[in-house]
Amino acid sequence: MKALTGARIVLPDDVAEGHALLIDGARIRDIVPDAAIPDDTDRVDLGGGWLLPGFIDTQVNGGGDVLFNDAPTVEGIRAIAAAHRRYGTTGLLPTLISDRPAVVDAAIAAGEAALAAQVPGVLGLHIEGPHLNPAKKGIHDAGVFTAIDDAVIARLTAPTAGVRLVTIAPELTDDAAIRALAAARVIVAAAHSMADYDRTRAAIRAGLAGFTHLFNAMTGLASRAPGMVGAALEDRGTHFGLIVDGVHVHPATCRVALAARGGDGVMLVTDAMPPVGGSAGGFTLMGQAIRVVDGTCRGPDGTLAGSALSMAQAVRNAIDLMDCSIVEASRLASGNPAAFLRMADVRGAIRPGLMADLVHWNDERRVTATWIAGERSDAGE
Helix, strand or coil: CEEEECCEEECCCCEECCEEEEEECCEEEEEEEHHHCCCCCEEEECCCCEEEECEEEEEECEECCEECCCCCCHHHHHHHHHHHHCCCEEEEEEEEECCCHHHHHHHHHHHHHHHHCCCCCECEEEEECCCCCHHHCCCCCHHHCCCCCHHHHHHHCCCCCCEEEEEECHHHCCHHHHHHHHHCCCEEEECCCCCCHHHHHHHHHHCCCEECCCCCCCCCCCCCCCHHHHHHHHCCCCEEEECCCCCCCCHHHHHHHHHHHCCCCEEECCCECCCCCCCCCEEEECCEEEEEECCEEECCCCCECCECCCHHHHHHHHHHHCCCCHHHHHHHHHHHHHHHCCCCCCCCCCCCCCECCEEEECCCCCEEEEEECCEEECCCC
């Protein structure tokens, strides 16, 4: 058994000082005062800073100069997960941007193979499209968009050893399809959509569980047309992701969303592209040249193309731009995503019995080490 000492421990509702975190194998054993550490324990002094639950990112398109669409393989997933682990992400969903059926099939197969191989940090798969609305396509290629039919439902509901998240435009399908996906334990989210408030509310009743990158590529909140954003802010049973990079969503809008929903349904996501943890200044997406401009990824016409955001920076931004405490920011980066993925009884917080998925921030709020199931990596920022 190991005792991690010397850092403030970020708990679900508080910060514990003068305490040690006891790890027994892959799981957290206890949080005890320093004076109560068992004598036969291997002590590891972290030298200050904070010990947080590992960050969980539900939308990771790429990293380490690898785009999942271009490398729907175990090796591609492994490279992406390793790149993001340096920034405190100990759990993620590799995310496939809208593509042809053959690529979707390859991504699903790669996701299952990565889970079987126990690639560190991989929790499942996020398939974002191609069942989206061309009117809100963003950087996606509308030429590959398709309707949801029986073949699509069979593909998306194939058995999985992990989590499967699917982003759709609910106005382009019916409630029966949403119910079929939800009944198979597929987590259904909405984005790239023209759905109005009423259609969104109906989709929630049918099983829609969340919203991918709230505010971006969906109908907004207006005085007489609440839109998808209004439905997301109103409904207390769903979750939504926020890309807190200061560009995708204005910081004041992020603060309003947090105030509207409180701390229970908001998740930090990166929508990260290959430059995160990589060295290249750009990449190609479905034939489009994407460049990193002033820290953001943009297509040839200036359209935002995912982000160059890491989860570590998203957490710092939640503190600095959204006025979150470190406890609140931790909940947005770990606890809420775990609840959304139906894993709160396994990970997402520092609590006895949960997986020892952890990140150490130094006093400058930089990642120095991570643990996944108790296994430490010192590759950090």
